Amino acid sequence: MKFLYSFNSKLNNSATRKKTSLCRGILRIPIWLLLTFLFWSVSDGGKVLVIPLDGSHWLSMRLIVERLHQRGHQAVVIAPDASLRIQPSIHYTLKTFAVPYTKGYMKEEIKKFGHVPFSYQSFLAKTTELFVRARNISTLFFNTCQQLLYNKEMIAYLEESQFDVVFMVPVSPCGQIIAEHLSIPSVYYTRGLQCGLEGTQCPNPPSYVPKFFTGNTHHMKFHQRVKNFLVSFLEPLTCSIIYLPYNVLGTAFLQREVSMRELYSQASIWLLRYDFVLDYPQPLMPNMVLIGGINCEKKSPLTQEFEAIVNASGEHGIVVFSLGSMVSEIPMKKAMEIAAALGTIPQTVLWRYTGEVPSNLANNTRLVKWLPQNDLLAHPKARAFITHAGSHGIYEGICNAVPMVLMPLFGDQMDNAVRMESRGAGVTLNVLEMTSKDLSDALKAVIYDKTYKENIKRLSELHLDRPIHPLDLAVHWVEFVMKHKGAPHLRPAAHDLNWVQYHSIDVIAFLLAVVLIVLYISLECCLFCFRKCGWKKGRLNKKSKSKSQ
Amino acid sequence: MKFLYSFNSKLNNSATRKKTSLCRGILRIPIWLLLTFLFWSVSDGGKVLVIPLDGSHWLSMRLIVERLHQRGHQAVVIAPDASLRIQPSIHYTLKTFAVPYTKGYMKEEIKKFGHVPFSYQSFLAKTTELFVRARNISTLFFNTCQQLLYNKEMIAYLEESQFDVVFMVPVSPCGQIIAEHLSIPSVYYTRGLQCGLEGTQCPNPPSYVPKFFTGNTHHMKFHQRVKNFLVSFLEPLTCSIIYLPYNVLGTAFLQREVSMRELYSQASIWLLRYDFVLDYPQPLMPNMVLIGGINCEKKSPLTQEFEAIVNASGEHGIVVFSLGSMVSEIPMKKAMEIAAALGTIPQTVLWRYTGEVPSNLANNTRLVKWLPQNDLLAHPKARAFITHAGSHGIYEGICNAVPMVLMPLFGDQMDNAVRMESRGAGVTLNVLEMTSKDLSDALKAVIYDKTYKENIKRLSELHLDRPIHPLDLAVHWVEFVMKHKGAPHLRPAAHDLNWVQYHSIDVIAFLLAVVLIVLYISLECCLFCFRKCGWKKGRLNKKSKSKSQ
Incomplete structure (x- = not known):
């Protein structure tokens, strides 16, 4: 298998060098297909069933699938036919299944979702809208699972x-239901643990492990600990409600009673996009493998167009600006405020933006429909990174040691932003409430105040100083699970205990009962002795009194 | 530094090949010294202060020190002048300090300690003797620390x-007191966590994490959970008593109030000789690095003498028998029982034994004063391993997939034996109570019952299938701590909380108070309304009654 890998990766490198030659590129496809066929037929590689989630998750998950393919394994990706990001590739076989919605509907939903953070609404109205949209997405996931x-x-x-x-990806337990049906082990790929946490049996003390969506750091004041405790107390209940339909669906499909907690507890390995330069230190379980920063792997030289822009930026360098794959256009008023702020710095700004061009756009700002984010951040001229604080972007900022201006929009982005700001590597802005001056000040701060650069450089050095690259680690563990048919030696016995047993409530009750019984008997004995003595004394007194009479 | 490493390791390899040549060996020493001097003067290596513990710990800890030296770092080992195992080496500078006991005293103490498990005494007498000897060793450690x-x-x-x-090695906090005094970070090397656990803030639920010295597995019955809970409840108290003198010593030396818990919480990295094919899965903290099996690294070809014995064993193969470095002779009665049992199997037994030769020693048994345990176990003819279940030996058994007969004597050996037996990779015997037949049956079982071999083979495959060798991992983290002056990003915020805060007792009390106040106010309101209504009704009734009158 190793021979195949090195041969394959050499081929890959040479192919990259020849990328500009179209003819050779076209010729490469049948060669690849032929080689792929040969690998599958002669190698001792395994068969991987990939059940991804459409969106940014797929961008880094795909790296693992590609590497697995390079190492001689066969990957089959199953996805809804309305997927936007999951496309056919020479690295895997894509099998699609019909779903009762279209790509157009998906695009429209994402667009609407992306507009919510920019809309001026009352807190209640905004929360309601976010809730409705989140419910829609949840229903979409469920329907997709049902269709599959x-x-x-x-x-x-x-x-x-x-x-x-x-x-x-364990956002939906659909993949685990299939794994159960096929009686094969599973490997999860995820950013966080929220609802799946229960399935890991990982201790998660709310006193210092901030819950996602609270905006807390690991150093919490009393009121923040109260908030964190309440969220951690209510989370299992919320999760039970959200995942209730899956319990019914899974039970019907597998023909046996299943619960979400039980399903998630079957994961052999959790590949977590965690790293303690971003996330705060917390307990982990043996089957959790940390692969934060896995997405920084993909680096290519800049195209001539971008190289020219970067070189033209002179000594001031560039600022990279993207609000992620879900938000590429924003309301004109906000766009103009941002454009005005960008005009106040001498750096060249590369802004990923597909909306109407703001009339006040300064000369230093270049609007692009797409930008090679990681490659631009890796350029020595990168001075700052304006980001929506999605975890992929944050890791790219860390890997390349570029200080950030963070404009979180939804999901875990606020938490990511809080983490970076608490480490002095960025400035967080409220995208709705910020003014032009706020953005301008924030940019000037992260560019000219050396502490931001020093902090992100330190984080970057810590992050990159690792014994093995996250991509190699992820591939190792997928292969491990294939080879050994799971990783049962990493499964804690906690899975076999109920809540009362896990928390030793029965043991504490028993010991308390023993203590109370012992105390009671001791007390009774004392009282008995006391009474005996008192009675004797009383009798003696009586006797002596009667004698004296 | 990489260049130096490869150069150095090539030199090392070639040196190993030429080991048989005495002249070359003698010549090598000044060359080594010269190269060492050159490395230290030209490399960017760091300076490592090694504070080990005499005994078997040192055998594997030394591997890391040697590798660090090969990578261009300078290591200084400080040890008492009465150390038995810690000897000068070309890989480090040994600095000794005077202690008020001699090597002879140490040998005698170890010999006495080794005799305890073989002595027929009442449970109370044996426990008392073990306690007294453990206290003596503890006092010895403390005096050593004081002298240093x-x-x-x-x-x-x-x-x-x-x-x-x-x-x-954190068995004594002496090294951490010195680290505090010198204001430098520390890396710990240990097998278990017992008393130091508090310093890690690692959750350790007693419902499924068996405490050392209980003999429990991770699947516990109710009475075992009670025992485990009681031990985990009493452990902090016991530890406080044991380490109390160090608090006083540390406070006096550092000229500030220190506690053992605070001292141990300063560790940057805990290198733990854990692996989940031996230990049971449990929560871990981010600064815990698992390097179980690190000692299997050291492999050499067998000497002619041992090669001849092994080859002469024929198709039956060999059995390796050692009770560890602390016990090399045992009472004659027990030795004869064992010798009789060994004579019942057709395998050649290599027994590390320095006592008087038992008169009934069979022809298949060869007594040796020392044996290359790992190299013998690595030989394809190794059929079984009779061991005292020390963790080093157990890992060598696992690495080489040799099923075991376990005769635990003291310390964590009983727990190691329970772990191996619970996984079907060995049979545990009580060394005092076992008969000749018991040992003979156990040996025949592990040699001829295929399940033992299959189980240990499976464990071995799981153990050896790792993304990076434990030795490389250990060296990486020592270098990491040197380079980054610690690993503060892995330090959980739990260290900054007190017991009440950590367990959210204050938050729960506050929320309970809020609930009670709300309930009380609601109740009062209800009662008020009820009274109002009742009063009005009463008045109305009264009025209507008076009218009707």
């Missing part, structure tokens, strides 16, 4: 294919 | 030497 499980053709194909592992 | 801290010459040398890290 009741797609007889697809299920028959999966049953026949003899996969070795399910490699999945 | 009050050795002005040594402390002055340490102050001048500008070390980058203290690499130490």
Whole structure:
């Protein structure tokens, strides 16, 4: 397998060098297909069933799938036919299944979701809208899962294919239901643990482990600890409600009673996009493997167009600005405020933006429909990074040691921003409330105040000083699970205990009962002795009194 | 530094090949010294202060020190002048300090300690003797620490030497007191966590994490959970008593109030000789690095003498028998029982034994004063391993997939044995109570019952399938701590909380108070309304009654 890998990666490198030659590129495809076929037929590689989630998750998950393919494994990706990001590739076989919505609907939903943070609404109205949209997305996931499980053709194909592992994103437990059905182990790929946490049996003390969506750091004041405690107390309940339909669906499909907690507890390995330069230190379980920063791997030289822009920026350098794949246009009023702020700095700003061009756009600002974010941040002229604080972007900022201006919009972005700001590596702004001056000040701060650069440089050095690259680590563990048919030696016995047993409530009750009984008996004995003595004394007194009379 | 490493390791490899040539060996020493001097003067290596513990710990800790030296770092080992195992080496500078006991005393104490498990005494007498001897050893450690801290010459040398890290065994907090005094970070090297656990802030639920010295597995019945809970409840108290003198010593030496808990919480990295094929899965903290099996690294070809014995064993193969470095002779009665059992199997037994030769020793048994345990176990003819279940031996058994007969004597050995037996990789015997037949049956079982071999083979495969070798991992983290002056990003905020805050007792009390106040106010309001209504009704009734009258 190692021979195949080195051969394959050499081929890959040479292919990259020849990228500019179109003819050679076209010729490469059948060669690749031929080689892929040869690898699959002669190698001792395994078969990986990939159940991803559409969106930015896929961008880094794909890296692992590609590397697995390079190492001689066969990957089959299953995805809804309305997926926006999950496209066919020479590295895997894409199998799609029909869903009752279109790509257009998906695009529209994402666009609407992206508009929410920029809309001036009352707190209640905004929360309600966010809740409704989140519920819609949740329903979308559920419907997708339902369509997959009741797609007889697809299920028959999966049953026949003899996969070795399910490699999945656990936002939906659909992949785990399939893993159970096929009786094969699973590896999870995720950013956080929220609802799945219960399935890991990982202790998570709310006193210093900030819950996602609270905006807390690991150093909490009393009121923040109260908030964190309440969230951690209510989370299992919320999760039970959200995942209730899956319990019903899973039970019907697997023909046995299943719960979300039980399903998630079956994961052999959790590949977590954690790193303690971003996240705060907390307890971990043996089957959690930290692969934060895995997405920094993909680096290419800049195209001539971008190289020219960067070189023209002179000594001032560049600022990279992107609000992520879900938000590429924003309301004109906000766009103009931002454009005005960008005009106040001497750096060249590369802004990923597909909306109407703001009339006040300064000369130093270049609007682009797409930008090679990691490659631009890796350039020595990168001075600052304006980001929506998605975890992929944050890791790219850390890997390349570029201080950040953080404009979180939704999801875990606020928490990511808080983490970076608490470490002195960036300035967080409220995208709705910020003024032009706020943005301008924040940019000047992260560019000219040396502490930001020093802090992000220190974090970057800590992050990059690791014994093994996260991509190699992730691939190792997927292969481990395939080879050993899971990782049962990493499964804690806590999974076999109920809540009362896990928290030793029965033991404490028993010991308390013993203590109370012992105390009671001792007390009774004392009282008995006391009474005996008192009675004797009383009798003696009586006797002596009667004698004296 | 990388260049130096490869050059150095090539030199090392070639040196190993030429080991048989005495002249070359003698010539090598000055070359080594010269190269060492050159490395230190030209490399960018760091300075490591090693504070080890005499005994088997040192055998594997030394591997890391040697590798650090090969990578261009300078290591200074400080040890009492009565050390038995810690000897001068070309890989480090050994600095000894005077202690009020001799090597002879140490040997005698160890010999006496080794005799306890074989002595027929009442449970109370045996426990008392073990307690007295453990207290003696504890006093010995404390006196050693005291001698070191009050050795002005040594402390002055340490102050001048500008070390980058203290690499130490945390059985005694002496090394951490020195690290605090020198204001440098520390890396711990240990098998278990017992008393130091508090300093890690690692959750350790007694419901499924068996405490050392209980003999429990991770699947506990109710009475075992009670025992485990009681031990985990009493452990902090016991530890406080044991380490109390160090608090006083540390406070006096550092001229500020220190506690053991605070001292241990300063560790940058805990290198733990854990692996989940031996230990049971449990929560971990981010600064815990698992390097179980690190000692399997050291492999050499067998000498002619041992090669001849092994080859002569024929198809039956060999059995390796050692009770560890602390016990090399045992009472004659027990030795004869064992010798009789060994004679019942067709395998050649290599028994490390320095006592009087039992008169009934069979022809298949060869007594040796020392044996290359790991090299013999690595031989394809190794059929079984009779061991005292020390963690080093157990890992060698696992690495080489040799099923075991376990005869635990003291310390964590009973727990190690329970772990191996619970995984079907060995049979545990009580060395005092076992008969010849018991040992013979156990040996035949592990040699001829295929399940033992299959189980240990599976464990071995799981153990050896790792992304990076434990030795490289250990060296990486020592270098990391040197380079980054610690690993503060891995330090959980739990260290900054007191017991009440950590367990959210104040938050729960506050929330309970709020709930009670709300309930009380609601109740009062209800009662008020009820009274109002009742009063009105009463008045109305009264009025209507008076009207009707």
